[in-house]
Amino acid sequence: xxxxxxxxxxxxxxxxxxxxxxxLWLILRAVPPAPIRRRFPGVxxxxxxxxxxxxxxxxxxxxxxxxxLTVAAIIIGLAGPxxxxxxxxxSGSGPLLMVLDxxxxxxxxxxxxxxxxxxxxxxAGRAGRPVGFMVLTAPEAPLFQAADVWRSRLPGLEPAPWxxxxxxxxxxxxxxxxxxxxxTMWFADGLDYDGRDxxxxxxxxxxxxxxxxxxxxxxxxxxxRYEDGAVMLTLRRAAAGLEREVTVEAQGRDPAGNARVxxxxxxxxxxxxxxxxTALSLPSELRARITSFDIAGQxxxxxxxxxxxxxxxREVALIGGRSDREGLQLLAPLHYIxxxxxxxxxxxxxxxxxxxxxxxxxxxxxxxxxLAPAEAEPLQEWIDKxxxxxxxxxxxxxxxxxxxxxxxxxxxxxxxxxxxxxxxAMSWGEPKSLAPFRDSSxxxxxxxxxxxxxxxxxVAQPDPTLAQRVIASLSDGTPLVTRKKxxxxxxxxxxVTATAEWSSLPLSGxxxxxxxxxxxxxxxxxxxAEALDGTTWTPVRVMDGFGTLSDAGTMPGIDGARxxxxxxxxxxxxxxxxxxxxxIARNVIGPETELTPAGWPADITVHGxxxxxxxxxxxxxxxxxx
Numbered sequence: 001x002x003x004x005x006x007x008x009x010x011x012x013x014x015x016x017x018x019x020x021x022x023x024l025w026l027i028l029r030a031v032p033p034a035p036i037r038r039r040f041p042g043v044x045x046x047x048x049x050x051x052x053x054x055x056x057x058x059x060x061x062x063x064x065x066x067x068x069l070t071v072a073a074i075i076i077g078l079a080g081p082x083x084x085x086x087x088x089x090x091s092g093s094g095p096l097l098m099v100l101d102x103x104x105x106x107x108x109x110x111x112x113x114x115x116x117x118x119x120x121x122x123x124a125g126r127a128g129r130p131v132g133f134m135v136l137t138a139p140e141a142p143l144f145q146a147a148d149v150w151r152s153r154l155p156g157l158e159p160a161p162w163x164x165x166x167x168x169x170x171x172x173x174x175x176x177x178x179x180x181x182x183x184t185m186w187f188a189d190g191l192d193y194d195g196r197d198x199x200x201x202x203x204x205x206x207x208x209x210x211x212x213x214x215x216x217x218x219x220x221x222x223x224x225r226y227e228d229g230a231v232m233l234t235l236r237r238a239a240a241g242l243e244r245e246v247t248v249e250a251q252g253r254d255p256a257g258n259a260r261v262x263x264x265x266x267x268x269x270x271x272x273x274x275x276x277x278t279a280l281s282l283p284s285e286l287r288a289r290i291t292s293f294d295i296a297g298q299x300x301x302x303x304x305x306x307x308x309x310x311x312x313x314r315e316v317a318l319i320g321g322r323s324d325r326e327g328l329q330l331l332a333p334l335h336y337i338x339x340x341x342x343x344x345x346x347x348x349x350x351x352x353x354x355x356x357x358x359x360x361x362x363x364x365x366x367x368x369x370x371l372a373p374a375e376a377e378p379l380q381e382w383i384d385k386x387x388x389x390x391x392x393x394x395x396x397x398x399x400x401x402x403x404x405x406x407x408x409x410x411x412x413x414x415x416x417x418x419x420x421x422x423x424x425a426m427s428w429g430e431p432k433s434l435a436p437f438r439d440s441s442x443x444x445x446x447x448x449x450x451x452x453x454x455x456x457x458x459v460a461q462p463d464p465t466l467a468q469r470v471i472a473s474l475s476d477g478t479p480l481v482t483r484k485k486x487x488x489x490x491x492x493x494x495x496v497t498a499t500a501e502w503s504s505l506p507l508s509g510x511x512x513x514x515x516x517x518x519x520x521x522x523x524x525x526x527x528x529a530e531a532l533d534g535t536t537w538t539p540v541r542v543m544d545g546f547g548t549l550s551d552a553g554t555m556p557g558i559d560g561a562r563x564x565x566x567x568x569x570x571x572x573x574x575x576x577x578x579x580x581x582x583x584i585a586r587n588v589i590g591p592e593t594e595l596t597p598a599g600w601p602a603d604i605t606v607h608g609x610x611x612x613x614x615x616x617x618x619x620x621x622x623x624x625x626x
Contacts, residue, residue: 007081014079021068070625077621095130095144095182099203102135103163104588106189107300107545109214109609113187114154116212116609120185121147121154132182136164136199138570139172142179159189159545161301161588162568169195173202183207190218191238192596200601211606213598217241219295220302220589221248226310226520230279233265233293233305238595240272247296250280252289262286264296274595285344287311294547301574301588304547308576308585314519316341316362317348317355333366333394336506337498340515351375356382359580362519363387366498367394369402371410380409384487390518391491392498393458404461412469412484412491414461431455431503432474434510441471442517443481449508454480456502457495472514481514492518535560535579542575543588549575 098117100106106113124131125147132142133150137160164172184203190213203209218238225232233248250263263286267278282290290311295303320333341347345362348355352375355363363379368391371379383389389410391397403411431453437443460466460479471492472481483492496502505511537560539552558572560579566572568588577584600606 011080017075073621073625077618083615097132097182097184099186100135101189102137104301104545105191107159112609121151141175161545163193166195169199184209188213192598221305222589230281235276238597243271244269251292301547306585308583314345315360316345317360320366340512364390366392369396369400383489386488389491392494394497412482416459454503537577537579540576540578542573
């Protein structure tokens with residue numbers, strides 16, 4: 001294309017016809033020819049007569065001008081004039097390969113990238129260059145065809161919800177190994193990834209390479225986690241920059257089942273920081289309805305993190321140590337626990353043998369000292385796989401010899417014989433209050449009422465590991481709640497009863513908050529590959545590059561260990577996976593995922609994606625001429 005005066009021409013040689021306009025002017029002036037004047041005596045007889053029609057002896061100037069403009073409009077229209085012409089940024093001929101990263105990082109700017117590609121296809125079509133396409137997230141051998149063929153296929157291109165893997169790049173390099181010489185236009189998403197430098201070197205061995213990349217900073221959100229009574233959200237950006245405020249939206253369903261934004265949170269990237277964190281405190285019932293967290297204004301799989309069982313409503317099994325006393329509901333060992341957990345959890349009643357097949361998140365034992373081997377062994381296996389056992393002390397545990405000499409497998413600490421009470425052998429002068437919770441405790445941040453006091457408890461034996469297992473203590477340092485991690489699960493012991501016999505804790509709002517924190521944190525830690533080994537997880541909903549969920553259809557199941565270890569790709573796409581009644585979210589951005597901006601060698605020309613649309617005006621000129 002030749003650009004003259006800011007207007008491009010696809011056939012500029014036709015403009016040479018404008019040089020013929022002066023000759024045409026002379027021809028039109030000469031036709032019709034001027035009449036010759038002859039004197040004829042008989043003309044006197046015609047004096048006084050008038051003609052109904054008169055013909056001028058010369059063509060009027062305005063008609064000449066109109067005809068000249070008409071011919072000029074036809075000539076210029078046939079020359080293919082174009083407004084906002086795309087000037088050639090590089091000279092070249094022969095095949096042209098267009099390479100796309102095609103990952104989630106380019107999803108937010110995908111329309112602009114498609115416009116830039118279409119503009120380059122227009123250039124290649126005018127130059128008569130055959131074009132091939134290669135998307136690195138799903139590479140195939142490039143097929144070089146006319147540019148117009150590829151332009152019709154652009155609407156079918158969509159970004160993948162993963163970045164190119166080393167396996168993808170190895171297949172891409174093998175596909176172009178025997179392709180001969182071609183030039184490359186690489187439309188990048190702005191992020192670096194393993195194997196990218198080797199791919200660039202391979203492309204450069206075939207010809208020149210130009211890069212096209214947006215200047216926008218890529219944003220992403222990591223998997224949400226529950227800590228200290230709040231949902232913790234971590235946001236990342238590829239490059240450090242100025243201070244920037246970002247809004248996170250909690251997507252879910254209202255009680256009527258309609259999708260909507262349930263809550264929002266603001267977070268700020270400090271200047272020169274690439275990570276920002278915010279805490280979103282929500283009621284448990286609202287938290288259980290959340291399906292994902294999205295970065296407002298960003299439309300990509302990386303800007304969306306799906307929610308799984310880590311934030312859902314828990315199932316809690318309650319097992320009491322003695323039968324309820326008829327008419328004395330407040331003395332029932334499970335009454336206060338039921339009142340504390342009923343609004344936030346689904347409660348299950350029954351024996352250990354009855355509740356274990358239901359695979360609850362939490363099992364609560366109230367003053368149960370010993371268990372039969374047929375109950376203890378499956379209970380230990382359940383804890384190893386991620387269950388939480390919460391035990392409450394009481395007269396039975398205080399009078400038993402459980403966990404006295406050696407630590408019981410189902411107890412977090414060893415216990416002293418008897419107990420401690422006001423006026424007892426190991427007596428206090430007066431009931432003790434609670435000490436503030438340490439920052440390592442799951443109860444950290446909870447307010448302790450002044451009227452909460454403890455008058456009796458079972459006492460933990462001193463042990464080198466005792467300090468690490470105490471998550472709540474009394475004002476004199478005596479352990480009140482201890483915890484031990486076993487496999488993927490935990491065992492928690494309240495050293496007081498679940499009723500108001502030994503303390504006023506069950507009567508307080510603090511007890512409700514403590515039980516809710518424990519129940520919610522029962523599955524806060526994601527299972528590891530070993531815990532999922534031997535299980536099969538079926539995709540239920542999968543995510544596309546724009547962060548939109550769709551039905552997984554007939555996709556095959558995936559081994560549990562591979563679900564966590566395999567890189568995100570076509571075989572393991574991000575989405576929600578199910579095994580029985582359990583759900584695991586596979587997100588694009590994990591806790592350890594880092595975003596690194598892509599860099600280019602100094603001799604590679606890098607262009608932006610901003611393209612002013614070309615506007616052909618040949619049709620207007622030809623229509624005006626007509």
